[in-house]
Amino acid sequence: MFDIKWIRENAESFDQGQIARGAEASSSRLIALDDARVAYVQTLQDAQQRRNAASKEIGKAKGSGDEEKAQALMAEVSDLKGIIQDGEAKTRALQDELNEALSTLPNLALDDVPPGADEADNVLHHSWGDIPQMDFEPKEHYELGEALGGMDFEAAAKISGSRFVVLKGKLARLERAIGQFMIDLHVNEHGYDEVSVPTLVRSDAMYGTGQLPKFSEDAFHTDDDRWLIPTSEVPLTNLVRDNIVDGDQLPMRFTALSQCFRSEAGSAGRDTRGMLRQHQFNKVEMVSITDEDSSVAEQERMLSCAEAVLQKLGIAYRVMTLCCGDMGFGARRTFDIEAWLPGQNAYREISSVSTCGDFQARRMNARYRVPGEKHVKFVHTLNGSGVAVGRCMIAVMENYQTADGSIVIPEVLRPYMGGLEVISA
Template sequence: MHDIRVIRENPSEFDAVMARRGLAPVSGHILKLDEERRSKILAAETAQAAQNKAAKEIGAAKASGDTALFEKLRDEVAAQKAEVATLQVEAKTLDAALTEMLGALPNLLHDDVPVGADEADNSEVRSWGTPATLNFSAREHFELECVKLGMDFETAAKLSGSRFVVLSGSVARLHRALAQLMLDTHIEENGLTETWTPVLVKEEMMYGTGQLPKFGEDSYQTTNGWWLVPTAEVTLTNIVNGMTVEENTLPRRFVAHTQCFRSEAGSAGRDTSGMLRQHQFEKVEMVSITHPDKSLEEHDRMTRCAEGILEKLELPYRTVVLCTGDIGFGAIKTHDIEVWLPGQGKYREISSVSVCGDFQARRMQARFKPADGGKPQHVHTLNGSGLAVGRALIAVLENGQQEDGSVILPKALHPYVGGKTTLNVDGSLC
């Protein structure tokens, strides 16, 4: 959500930033609606003042016994009351229209976000690790012999339809182990607070983080109005919804491991093989609530937290800053971390870490009280995957694959699978 005062003060600058996202100038429409809304509010307040004044005069007329004046003033008050009610309804309608217009606009962008049309124009920040040179043809995760018995798409399709999977045996254990390693690292080494949250949320929570109203088709809604979370960003960020917290309690850093649900409405035909793009998946999500002066610094810290998991797992990756044509609706700046997948022969996203400024905080009415006693200010919010568990499983399987179809596991996982080091061709761990 945007601050209307900023648009009033710098309409051309606002339009210039929206143009970086490929949008036509919008400040004129916004300011016209804002002027109409303010005019109605002023008219309602003026009419209310006149009504209050006439109401006081009614009492004096009645006390003086002037029946004619009393009846005249009574009729005037009745008319003014109706006028006030009409103006208030009109002002409320215009206010809702302005809120809807502002709520449909994406966030402003940081100055160093590169200009570009799509993911091909993203700019690499750094890379880590070197993709292994294999002396055999690399296979995708679902083609590995050791995986086939523990990754069942046919049964999942029978149960739920396409883009679901049933994991079992050693593959399910590895999936669980990865989530545990991520949580332990973020809690014990990165200082995040472990949090367990619902996966069903109210509509206003989805609005608060920007999933609604624009992206409703990307998520699932139950028949009684709850929404299934597309990520724990929704619940973790909304912990401060409607709150004014003390400055000395910032930053607030949360991490949660949850099921996530996405309709994948805009991905028809993409990544239909394997478990790269599913309707139900697991993620370890990081969220930070910070002071505005610290949010960009926190963005870099969170990116390093996610990168550190990949380094522990010995998985080559690269980090890119998203360009203007690829960045998300609510972000002012985003780092995507892409892990190397030998089976596809390319890097694929495994984490997206975004700083949202006060964009979500305005929608949630989340503020902090300055330590010096100044006026409450909106907090800044950040979110990032730390990591997508299923994609981490894919990366471990493909990067550790051997010619015979077995998989060598990264050392960091050994303690989480009872000291086992290898996923054998027959699907067992040894």
């Protein structure tokens, strides 16, 4: 969400930033809406002042016996009451219209974000690890999982429809092991506070992090006006909603392992085989709440935390800086981590790490007291996958497969697997 005062003072750069994000230049329309609101507010104030003055004059007129003047003043007050009621309703309507217009505009990119329209314009930031050279034709994860008898898409389709999976036996344990390994890593080595979050949230929580109103079709909505979380970014970030945090408590760092739910609207025909794009999946999320001066450095720190997951698992990856047109709605800058998948012979996204500046904080009214000063400022919020459990499982299965279809368990996961070293074909 943007401050209309800031837009007034920076109209040209605001429009340029919106155009870079694929939106229209809208400062003129927004300022006109605000001008109309301000005009009604002034009209309302004038009417209220006149009503107060006329009310006092009524008493004086009656006291002096001038009943005719008193009646005229009473009629004027009655008219003013109607004007004020209409003005209040119109002012609220204009404020709602302005807020709605502001709430659908994407965040502005940082200056170092590359220009571009889509993923083809993303820029390589760096890469890590060597792509494994296999002396056999590597299989995709669903081929491996079905052959092992631990991945059942047919049963899931009967129960829930497409884009679900039933995991069984050692593969079910492998998924659990990966999630536990990641949450332990972020808590024990990266300084995050573990949080167990609700998976159902109210609309204002979804609004606060930018999923509503523009992206309602991407989430699942219940009939009592709650939403299944698309990511635990939503409840974690909303922990500071409507709060004023002491600046010396920042940064605040939260992590959660939760189920996530996405409708995958607009993805028909994409990644229909396997676990890559599911309606329900587990993910470890990292959220940081910082002051305005620390958020850029915090994003680099969060990126290194997500990278550590793949480094400890020994999975090659690359980090991409997303261009303006490929970033999420609330992001100012995003790094995507893409893990190497031998079965697809391609890098695929496994994590996104974004800084949002004060964009979400303004929607949530989340602020902090500046140490040594009396005034408050909006916090800065950041979020990142640390990482998606299902996609990490895909990467482990495909990178650690053997010629006979077995899966070697990475060493860091073996304590979570009861010491198991291989899931045998």
